Amino acid sequence: MRQLAWLATATLLFCTLVAFNGWPALRDLASNREWRAQQVQSGAGSLKGLHITVTEQAAAIAEPRPERAAVHVRLQIRVTPEARDAWKDCRVSLRDPHGRVWMPLASANTDGAIKMLSSDGRNFGPCSLYRRDEQAGEETIQADQLFLMPSDGLQGLRLYVSGVGTRPDALSFAIEPAIRRLR
Amino acid sequence: MIRLRHVLPIVLGACALGAMMATTPDFNSVFRPLRTTAPNGAAAHGRLLAVRFADWQTAQQLSFERYGATVMRDTQGVFLVVEFDISDVRESVRLAAAWQGRSGRRYDQTKRVDDAPSTVDTRQFHPGLEDRGRAVFELPPDEIEGGTLLLARKGPNILDSELALTPPAGSPARHNKLLRLEP
Numbered sequence: 001m002r003q004l005a006w007l008a009t010a011t012l013l014f015c016t017l018v019a020f021n022g023w024p025a026l027r028d029l030a031s032n033r034e035w036r037a038q039q040v041q042s043g044a045g046s047l048k049g050l051h052i053t054v055t056e057q058a059a060a061i062a063e064p065r066p067e068r069a070a071v072h073v074r075l076q077i078r079v080t081p082e083a084r085d086a087w088k089d090c091r092v093s094l095r096d097p098h099g100r101v102w103m104p105l106a107s108a109n110t111d112g113a114i115k116m117l118s119s120d121g122r123n124f125g126p127c128s129l130y131r132r133d134e135q136a137g138e139e140t141i142q143a144d145q146l147f148l149m150p151s152d153g154l155q156g157l158r159l160y161v162s163g164v165g166t167r168p169d170a171l172s173f174a175i176e177p178a179i180r181r182l183r
Numbered sequence: 184m185i186r187l188r189h190v191l192p193i194v195l196g197a198c199a200l201g202a203m204m205a206t207t208p209d210f211n212s213v214f215r216p217l218r219t220t221a222p223n224g225a226a227a228h229g230r231l232l233a234v235r236f237a238d239w240q241t242a243q244q245l246s247f248e249r250y251g252a253t254v255m256r257d258t259q260g261v262f263l264v265v266e267f268d269i270s271d272v273r274e275s276v277r278l279a280a281a282w283q284g285r286s287g288r289r290y291d292q293t294k295r296v297d298d299a300p301s302t303v304d305t306r307q308f309h310p311g312l313e314d315r316g317r318a319v320f321e322l323p324p325d326e327i328e329g330g331t332l333l334l335a336r337k338g339p340n341i342l343d344s345e346l347a348l349t350p351p352a353g354s355p356a357r358h359n360k361l362l363r364l365e366p
Contacts, residue, residue: 068312093275100310103275107305150311 034162034170045171049083050129052076052161052171055142058117059177061151069151071177072117073159075127075143087163090127092145094175097156104145114144117180129163154179216335216345223351226270229344232308233271234334236348237315239355240264241327242362245319247299256295261324263355264362265332267348269314277337278303280318283347284326289333293321300366303334317364328354 038045044053056074071094094102104110104126114123127143154177162170221227226235242262246255256262263282280303282290297304301317308314318332335345 096310099273101274102309103307105307107307148309148312153311 030168031164033168034160035168037158037160037170037172040171040173043173045173047162047169047171048086048166049080050087050163051078052173054159054173054175056119057175057177059149059151059154059179060113060117060182061179062182067151069149069154069179070113070117071147071149071154071157071175072114073145073147073175073177074118074124075145075161076140077127077129077143078138078140079129080138081131084129084131086165087129088165089163090129090143091160091162092127092143093160094147094149095158095160096153100153102147102149105148110146114146117146118144127161214341216340216343218333218345218347220331220347221349223349226268227346227348228271229346231273231276231336231344232269234316234346234348235268235270236265236332236350237268238266239350240357240359240362241355242359244359244361245296245299245364246361247296247364249298254299258321260322261327262293262362263320263322263327264364265318265320265350267316267318267332267334269308269316272308272310272312275307275309277307278316278334279337279340280316280320281333281335282318282320282322282326283331283333284322285329286326288326290320290322290326292318295321296364299364301364319364 038047044051046052053076054073055076056072059069059071061069073092073094075092077090092104106126111123115121122144124142124144126145157175157177159173159175160170161173219227219229221235223236226233240263242264244255244257245262245264246253248254265280265282280292284290292303296302296319299305299319301315303316303318306314306316308316318334322330330350332348332350333345334348336343
């Protein structure tokens, strides 16, 4: 009976040690994954005080490279100071039903493509919740993202939006971009 | 005999503890990426993508276009230009390339050709789009033969994949006095 008590104590201590050491790793893993996505059907959704609307979505396929499509997505984001503090930053990605993930293009060449695909010929830049003005209260900002994808993979896409402060929670929007063929 | 019964468990415990301490991996070994090695001609499959060694050549001088101006680089060693085919990408990814020479020393891609066309520092690889990448190294001539190309995700890469590609036996068939890097 005494040996059993010792064994139980040792097992309990071992489990406590594993949980104590593993907790930061688990938190780290959770802060980078989006496994609790909130499916948004209407094109607008809220998470932790941030209200996001997908206002534009378009895909362009150029004749010289018909296997590739450039997909433009514009977001309108209503930000409050509390939401900004809760989200900390903003990450946007596209996913297909097979679990493949596309991140936005991040190069100087994307500016012209976004201006060409957007309805007003403007590029508001990538999604960022950076506080431009310390006194800023509630404000509405816009963000433009450009993705490079295979042109035969534009069906069943979902746009994921999350922040360091929300993950593993994320907003997930259904995306069906109108396709423009460029010569 | 009774004394031996008391001493033996202590000696065995000390031996076991010593063995564990002697074989405990160091910090770098515990957190380094998990390497997958592919023989020449075969693709190495990692968590996010697969890569195959495609071509290699050496040069004494390199030239390329950057921001509309021609840039020339020469070296006291030799430039090694390696090309590789990317496929089966699961998530948009940026890569970091290194060359591990015969001596075991590791050489990162040279910063002197940053922003040259198609080099990995300028590229992002996306799911569904087969692509070709390029890495340029500045090496002592005796580090080329018997070396290995290493590719991993750019940035922190703890316990993620590192792909090791074996080039053809011998030295590159082509040596250029001046090699122009084209897109």
